[in-house]
Amino acid sequence: MLNKTKEKLDAILEINKQKENLGMVTLHQTRELLMDAGAILLDVRPPAKVSGENAQEAGIANAYYTPYPEFANYLDEIPSDHTGPIIVACLKGWFANRVMGYLEMMGYENVYVLDTNIEDLIEVHHAHADK
16 A cells, blocks of 8 residues: 555656646745636635635636635635646645545645735735726
8 A cells, every 4th residue: 555655646746847847836836727628726724714704705717715724625616627627726736635635635736825915816816807
């Protein structure tokens, strides 16, 4: 069993090595992935860490609020296609990185983590949506 686990981890790490910045994406890259590549966004902040709207409530296209403590309850929100891009976001990346690991262990290949506070993404979304 240990060998199979190591093989799976090696495969996941190899995929991440091929990603720019090991899968961490900027605000600009996140917007491009959402708008041009049809990525989904998972806002994984625990409820106590949400100040104002979550990404889904803010109206970001393809955004889902899947709070980390109950993430397993939201697996039906995740597409069955394991090759499409998924961006995971929170406040500081801690919960997002954990969820990225879970998704990769489940076989998802194009998982990224927003490298900034998701509240910045929500603010940019509102600024562009109001134009």
